[in-house]
Amino acid sequence: GRYQETTDFWYDDDPNHLPAQERDPKTVLLKVSLTRISSALTTNEEYLYKNARLVFYYSSQGEEGNLRETRIYFNAKGMFKSNVKANGKELSAKELTTAEYSDFRPNAVNVLKYGKYYMDQFIKNMSWP
Secondary structure (H helix, E strand, O other): OOEEEEEEEEEOOOOOOOOHHHOOHHHHEEEEEEEEEEOOEEEEEEEEEEOOEEEEEEEEEEEOOEEEEEEEEEEOOEEEEEEEEEOOEEOOOOHHHOOOOHHHOOOHHHHHHHHHHHHHHHHHHOOOO
């Protein structure tokens, strides 16, 4: 089998180059993008942050000519909007309850958990205390 994963961190440091003790490393993280290739399945994910909060998540999965896209929008209270497409067709809330598409339902709890995980990894990798 084949497995490959690439994680990219996009960040914006303070233009005034504040001393480390005055900087909050969480606020400089803008985006985390992941690409996973596992046999015939390719997954791309993006986590977008603003002021140390996850505000948007995007996932695209392609396998054998089939494509699934998920978009989740967050505010301070959690997920407020989501959009799921299968092969370019937007799925309704009713369709997401059917056996065919039930595993396509957005899982905001997991997305928030992984969003926090990647932020923690960013801070560890940048060697900030």
